[in-house]
Amino acid sequence: MTTSQQQAGRATAVGVTIENVNLSFGKTHVLKGIDLKIEPGEFFAFLGPSGCGKTTLLRLIAGFETAQSGRVVIGGSDVAHLPPWRRNVGMVFQSYALWPHMTVRKNVAFGLEERRVPRAEINRRVDAALETVGLKEYADRRPSQLSGGQQQRVALARTIVIEPQVLLLDEPLSNLDAKLRVQMRRELRQLQRKLSLTTIFVTHDQEEANTTSDRIAVIDNGIVQQVGSPTELYDNPANLFVANFLGVANVVPGAVASEAGRLVFKSDDGAVRVPIGETGRAASHIVFRPQNLLIRPADAPVPERMTRLAGTVDHAEFLGGVVRYRVAVGGHFVLVDAAHQRGEGAMGEGAPVNLFLNDDLIIGLTQ
Amino acid sequence: MRRQSGEVFGVISEFRKHPGQAALMALISLFLFIFLVVPVVQVVFVAFLDAGTGEFTLLNFKDFFNTALFRESFWNSIYVGVMSVVLASAFAMPLAYFTSRFEFRGAVIIQGLGIIPLIMPPFVGAVAMMMLFGRNGSVNLLLEEYFGINIPFMEGLNGVIFVESLHYFPFILINLSAALHNIDRAMEESAQNLGCSGLRLYRRIVLPLAMPGYMAGASLVFLKVFDDLGTPLLLNVNSMLAPQAYLRIASIGIKDPMGYVISVILVVIALASMWLATLALRGKDYATVQKGGGGLAKRRMRPIEMAFAWVIVVFIMALVLAPHFGLTLLSFGTIWSYSVVPDAFTLNHFRAIFAETPEYMTNTVLYSGLAALIDVVLGTAIAYIVLRTKLAGRQWLDYLAMSAVAIPGLVIGIGYLRAFYDIEVPGLGGQAFGTWWVAIVIALAIRRLPYALRACSAALQQVSVSLEESAESLGANKMKTVYRIVVPLMAGGILAGFVTSFATAAVELGMTLMLVSKHSDGPLAYGIYVYMQSAAGRGPGAALGIFAVLVVGLCTFLSHLFVDRRQRKLGMTQAK
Numbered sequence: 055m056t057t058s059q060q061q062a063g064r065a066t067a068v069g070v071t072i073e074n075v076n077l078s079f080g081k082t083h084v085l086k087g088i089d090l091k092i093e094p095g096e097f098f099a100f101l102g103p104s105g106c107g108k109t110t111l112l113r114l115i116a117g118f119e120t121a122q123s124g125r126v127v128i129g130g131s132d133v134a135h136l137p138p139w140r141r142n143v144g145m146v147f148q149s150y151a152l153w154p155h156m157t158v159r160k161n162v163a164f165g166l167e168e169r170r171v172p173r174a175e176i177n178r179r180v181d182a183a184l185e186t187v188g189l190k191e192y193a194d195r196r197p198s199q200l201s202g203g204q205q206q207r208v209a210l211a212r213t214i215v216i217e218p219q220v221l222l223l224d225e226p227l228s229n230l231d232a233k234l235r236v237q238m239r240r241e242l243r244q245l246q247r248k249l250s251l252t253t254i255f256v257t258h259d260q261e262e263a264n265t266t267s268d269r270i271a272v273i274d275n276g277i278v279q280q281v282g283s284p285t286e287l288y289d290n291p292a293n294l295f296v297a298n299f300l301g302v303a304n305v306v307p308g309a310v311a312s313e314a315g316r317l318v319f320k321s322d323d324g325a326v327r328v329p330i331g332e333t334g335r336a337a338s339h340i341v342f343r344p345q346n347l348l349i350r351p352a353d354a355p356v357p358e359r360m361t362r363l364a365g366t367v368d369h370a371e372f373l374g375g376v377v378r379y380r381v382a383v384g385g386h387f388v389l390v391d392a393a394h395q396r397g398e399g400a401m402g403e404g405a406p407v408n409l410f411l412n413d414d415l416i417i418g419l420t421q
Numbered sequence: 422m423r424r425q426s427g428e429v430f431g432v433i434s435e436f437r438k439h440p441g442q443a444a445l446m447a448l449i450s451l452f453l454f455i456f457l458v459v460p461v462v463q464v465v466f467v468a469f470l471d472a473g474t475g476e477f478t479l480l481n482f483k484d485f486f487n488t489a490l491f492r493e494s495f496w497n498s499i500y501v502g503v504m505s506v507v508l509a510s511a512f513a514m515p516l517a518y519f520t521s522r523f524e525f526r527g528a529v530i531i532q533g534l535g536i537i538p539l540i541m542p543p544f545v546g547a548v549a550m551m552m553l554f555g556r557n558g559s560v561n562l563l564l565e566e567y568f569g570i571n572i573p574f575m576e577g578l579n580g581v582i583f584v585e586s587l588h589y590f591p592f593i594l595i596n597l598s599a600a601l602h603n604i605d606r607a608m609e610e611s612a613q614n615l616g617c618s619g620l621r622l623y624r625r626i627v628l629p630l631a632m633p634g635y636m637a638g639a640s641l642v643f644l645k646v647f648d649d650l651g652t653p654l655l656l657n658v659n660s661m662l663a664p665q666a667y668l669r670i671a672s673i674g675i676k677d678p679m680g681y682v683i684s685v686i687l688v689v690i691a692l693a694s695m696w697l698a699t700l701a702l703r704g705k706d707y708a709t710v711q712k713g714g715g716g717l718a719k720r721r722m723r724p725i726e727m728a729f730a731w732v733i734v735v736f737i738m739a740l741v742l743a744p745h746f747g748l749t750l751l752s753f754g755t756i757w758s759y760s761v762v763p764d765a766f767t768l769n770h771f772r773a774i775f776a777e778t779p780e781y782m783t784n785t786v787l788y789s790g791l792a793a794l795i796d797v798v799l800g801t802a803i804a805y806i807v808l809r810t811k812l813a814g815r816q817w818l819d820y821l822a823m824s825a826v827a828i829p830g831l832v833i834g835i836g837y838l839r840a841f842y843d844i845e846v847p848g849l850g851g852q853a854f855g856t857w858w859v860a861i862v863i864a865l866a867i868r869r870l871p872y873a874l875r876a877c878s879a880a881l882q883q884v885s886v887s888l889e890e891s892a893e894s895l896g897a898n899k900m901k902t903v904y905r906i907v908v909p910l911m912a913g914g915i916l917a918g919f920v921t922s923f924a925t926a927a928v929e930l931g932m933t934l935m936l937v938s939k940h941s942d943g944p945l946a947y948g949i950y951v952y953m954q955s956a957a958g959r960g961p962g963a964a965l966g967i968f969a970v971l972v973v974g975l976c977t978f979l980s981h982l983f984v985d986r987r988q989r990k991l992g993m994t995q996a997k
Contacts, residue, residue: 118610124757138613145614151607165615216615
């Protein structure tokens with residue numbers, strides 16, 4: 055990789071295209087026909103449960119795995135035959151993988167030394183990278199003398215200092231405590247904006263993906279379930295997996311029937327009956343979020359133009375800002391969030407309640 | 422001041438509260454003091470004593486360094502130690518590399534290679550190696566016939582280096598393999614990700630990370646080689662430190678200070694090499710395995726690489742098996758001289774050892790058995806005191822027992838002779854304790870105690886304290902608890918400790934050579950040494966050697982079996 059190419063990579067971000075990638079370990083089919091197009095400069099997340107193949111996909115882009123079929127194209131060129139050390143793709147490992155026998159400075163300088171960059175320039179760029187992550191005064195320490203957050207920053211500095219075409223982050227926040235995680239994800243986002251670097255972020259944490267990424271690919275069982283911005287995925291999940299994986303969802307199975315010229319979705323036991331729009335004609339499930347419902351005591355007045363579901367409180371959990379009720383509606387349990395006001399008591403178990411559902415917020419799903 | 426007196430009071434009350442434990446600790450300390458501290462201190466003491474006037478002097482050391490033979494011996498010992506490490510590394514590194522880096526079918530063989538040499542001490546195979554690789558040995562006879570060359574494998578120091586490195590390279594192999602296995606795969610991958618590959622990757626990342634393991638193995642090899650007495654003696658290389666010490670004491674007598682001076686130098690160098698290794702490793706305990714990755718990424722070999730690897734593995738395997746092979750030939754051969762293999766084969770040598778000198782074998786079983794018994798009793802007691810009581814100074818008891826590791830057997834032997842030569846055993850009519858067979862047993866026990874102690878400590882660490890506490894809360898007193906709960910649960914570890922102590926004691930030469938006063942008291946190692954000194958005795962000596970290999974091999978196998986089965990049965994897994 056020549057210096058001019060690297061500088062070009064820095065100046066204009068490149069896209070990553072994954073075409074029909076299949077990968078197996080022995081008999082286990084890990085990636086099943088993955089197609090993705092990541093735009094230049096985008097902050098893109100692979101989100102999914104552990105074992106879904108997201109890390110394998112990331113490692114494939116970095117060159118640590120070999121696909122049985124398909125193409126990985128970075129900045130317009132197929133990288134399938136390039137070994138990891140020729141790809142100019144920077145990866146931050148989950149364990150950070152800082153070399154314990156080198157100081158922070160040596161760790162960060164490593165990639166530049168491998169690229170035979172002149173010593174003076176190495177020093178300048180290492181200083182700049184450490185400055186960027188706010189660790190300039192730690193340059194002569196050993197990794198073992200740093201905290202988890204600092205190690206994370208060194209790993210990041212070590213990767214961005216080589217000005218990679220693409221930055222790959224493998225669960226970079228999973229080894230940090232909760233507070234630091236929130237701070238680091240903000241910093242990651244700011245850094246990515248500043249460098250306008252195409253970034254792929256692997257996580258199993260939907261909150262992390264939502265807060266950092268421009269777009270997310272939800273992956274399950276080696277298949278891309280849906281690609282979209284965080285709000286698109288949350289508001290219009292393509293299937294039950296996405297609906298359940300992003301946020302809390304009430305899922306009711308049933309079928310659509312036509313009643314008096316209107317389409318109505320009825321649960322299997324008939325306890326839930328809600329009108330549904332034309333787009334939901336083939337729905338086998340409906341999905342709605344706990345905050346889409348109003349909960350009222352059975353004797354309270356009925357709001358207009360909302361569908362009513364009658365039930366009894368099965369359980370109430372105080373979560374701080376909201377009280378989450380589990381309400382038995384026929385044979386189904388429906389979760390409802392009610393904002394908590396100071397001094398307000400929760401409704402007790404067994405209390406008869408009415409749930410009111412805004413018809414427009416119901417999502418019909420076929421799978 | 423008040424706080425200090427409070428602490429002192431606390432210490433005393435701890436002893437008062439548990440008089441039994443305190444008495445046990447005192448008894449063990451006394452034993453170690455008499456049989457470890459006194460002899461070793463005696464050796465150091467005599468080294469600084471003017472033989473004539475009995476006053477403190479440094480003259481003995483000055484004499485040592487002013488004598489050309491001793492200076493030569495000193496440098497020879499260092500040279501042999503260093504070169505053995507170099508050659509052992511040359512054997513170990515490719516093997517460790519193949520198993521850590523590649524999917525290699527030979528990995529099982531390599532694991533075996535790591536154990537085979539250890540079940541035979543180097544001096545046992547030394548003469549056999551002479552027969553195979555000496556100037557007129559099988560290999561050189563063949564080389565001369567086909568290529569007209571003669572390679573001095575076994576000439577002088579070369580022979581010692583060759584034999585020692587072949588026997589001790591497993592220490593480097595085992596430690597280096599473990600270190601390579603413990604490197605997180607991400608360490609390597611992150612370097613590749615940043616543009617590093619191939620040999621550079623090895624030099625910049627893998628080797629530095631594996632260095633601690635390598636150093637641990639290398640220092641062990643150096644120590645073992647530096648202290649070894651039997652191999653140079655049997656190869657007739659006398660200008661090294663250990664043989665010089667032995668020869669001075671054996672020929673001039675225990676009054677001659679040079680043997681003691683050399684002993685002190687042996688101990689100092691041993692301690693220095695251990696200290697250097699720890700120093701080199703300080704702050705470098707790279708336990709880098711984290712979740713997600715274990716060991717370096719392995720890849721399949723290309724056919725040419727595979728062929729190359731097999732050639733090397735087979736070559737090293739042939740070398741490793743050479744002493745065993747040669748020993749077997751010797752033990753079954755009639756006359757083996759100036760020929761590639763013996764003239765004919767016979768069972769006479771085995772008949773001879775059973776008919777003429779069965780005491781070598783019975784003595785070995787007796788001495789090693791008793792020594793190993795003492796070891797596990799002491800080991801269990803010390804482990805219990807260290808891990809389960811709060812007695813002051815218990816950690817020092819552990820250090821004291823372990824310190825025997827740094828003392829060469831030869832030095833312990835010299836110390837016993839010096840300390841106990843004028844102490845008569847009551848009721849045996851003037852029998853000096855220093856030359857009594859029981860002294861050999863105790864010396865063996867002291868020398869092998871560290872092995873048994875580590876095994877017992879490990880076993881006790883796996884027994885949860887709550888198991889004891891529940892026995893005590895159900896009414897069992899301390900004695901009963903130890904007897905009914907702790908010891909049965911430790912049994913596997915104790916047994917393994919016994920077997921290890923037994924097997925290593927059975928082939929201890931340096932010490933027994935000093936302490937055996939008459940042939941009929943001699944154990945196996947002594948017998949092998951005595952036989953091997955004459956050309957006619959090589960056959961029976963080799964037969965004894967085969968017997969020794971079988972005993973040690975069987976013991977090694979049994980100890981693995983005990984530990985494995987016991988742990989599986991009790992559902993205990995080794996803490997990693």
